[in-house]
Amino acid sequence: MLNRIRNIQWRQVGYFFLGLIGLVGVGMLMSLVNKKDQVQVCTDLKVMVEGKETFIDQNDISSMIKEKFGKVVGKELNALPLQKIETELMKSPYVSSADVHMDMDGTMQVAVQQREVVVRIINQVGQEYYVDSKGNKIPVTLKYVPHVMVANGNIREGYKKSLEPVTSDLVKDLVKIVEDTKSDELWSNQIVQLYVNDDKDIEIVPRVGNQQLIIGNADSLSYKLDRLKKFYTHILPKVGSDAYSKVNVKYSGQIVCERKGDWFIDSLQMKINKKI
Numbered sequence: 001m002l003n004r005i006r007n008i009q010w011r012q013v014g015y016f017f018l019g020l021i022g023l024v025g026v027g028m029l030m031s032l033v034n035k036k037d038q039v040q041v042c043t044d045l046k047v048m049v050e051g052k053e054t055f056i057d058q059n060d061i062s063s064m065i066k067e068k069f070g071k072v073v074g075k076e077l078n079a080l081p082l083q084k085i086e087t088e089l090m091k092s093p094y095v096s097s098a099d100v101h102m103d104m105d106g107t108m109q110v111a112v113q114q115r116e117v118v119v120r121i122i123n124q125v126g127q128e129y130y131v132d133s134k135g136n137k138i139p140v141t142l143k144y145v146p147h148v149m150v151a152n153g154n155i156r157e158g159y160k161k162s163l164e165p166v167t168s169d170l171v172k173d174l175v176k177i178v179e180d181t182k183s184d185e186l187w188s189n190q191i192v193q194l195y196v197n198d199d200k201d202i203e204i205v206p207r208v209g210n211q212q213l214i215i216g217n218a219d220s221l222s223y224k225l226d227r228l229k230k231f232y233t234h235i236l237p238k239v240g241s242d243a244y245s246k247v248n249v250k251y252s253g254q255i256v257c258e259r260k261g262d263w264f265i266d267s268l269q270m271k272i273n274k275k276i
Helices: 002-007 010-039 058-069 082-089 169-181 185-190 221-239 267-275
Strands: 044-050 095-102 107-114 117-122 128-132 149-153 191-196 202-206 212-216 246-248 256-259 262-264
Touching: 044 058, 058 082, 058 107, 082 095, 082 107, 117 169, 128 169, 149 169, 169 191, 169 202, 169 221, 185 191, 185 221, 212 221
Parallel strands: 044 107, 117 149, 149 191, 212 246
Antiparallel strands: 095 107, 117 128, 191 202, 202 212, 246 256, 256 262
8 A cells, every 4th residue: 555655656646636726726717717708898088080181180080980879978887888889990991991999998999091082073073082002982072182193174084973993094094193203302392283185185283384295194104204204304494484385295305396276397306206
C-alpha cells in the first residue's frame, strides 16, 4: 500500500487540480463579464465625421440615430443594434463608410467617412448634381456648397436617384478632365469651369484671358493640355491675350486659332508643330 502511494505522480496530480481550478475560474469570470454586459448601459455617444467635405456634421449623425433608434444614452448595451445603425447611416448619399462600436466604458463610438465629390454638373435643363470620385451621383444640398469644378452647357444626362452611376461618355469625360487637372499647378489655377458647346465639344473656361479653349473630349487629354500649354508659353506672349477668340486643340497635331469670323492655322503655330 505504501509503495502504491509512493508511485503516484504527485506533480501531475497537482497540475491536474491547478488546471481544473483555472477552468472553473475562467468560467466564473466569463459568467460575471456576460452578466455585466447584459446590465451595462450606454453612457455617452461620440460622433466623428471624416473627409474634406462638410455635407453632414456630428449633429446630423446624432439626429439621424435618434430619429431611427431613439435616444441611445441610457439604454442597455444588448438593446443597441449596432449593425443596423451602421446600415442606416450608409443609406445617406453623403456617407461612404460607417463604423459603430462600443468602448469598454460604455461609450458608443460612431465614425463616418464622407464621400468626396469631384465635379458639379448642371445639365441643359438646369438640373444639378455632384459626381463623386467613384463615378456616382450625389444630390445637391443647400446646406453646403463644396469648392469643386462646375460643368454646364449641352449636357443631357440628368439625375434620378442618389448614388446612381454616371452613364454617358460626356459626363465621364468631364470627370476625367477634372481628376487629371486638379493636381496640375497651371490648370488647377487656370481652369474655372467646363462648358459643353452646341457641337458637344468640351471647352475650358480660363481664369486669365477670354478665349474659348476647345479640347473636344477627354481622349489624348494630356497631349491636348500640353498643346494648350505651348499656346500659353509660345504664342500668347507674342500676339497678346486678345488676339484670338478661340483656340482649338481637339485636332491631332494642331493648335487651330480663330480670329473674329475666320479659322486659320497660324504660321507661328506651324513652327511650334515642327518642334514637338
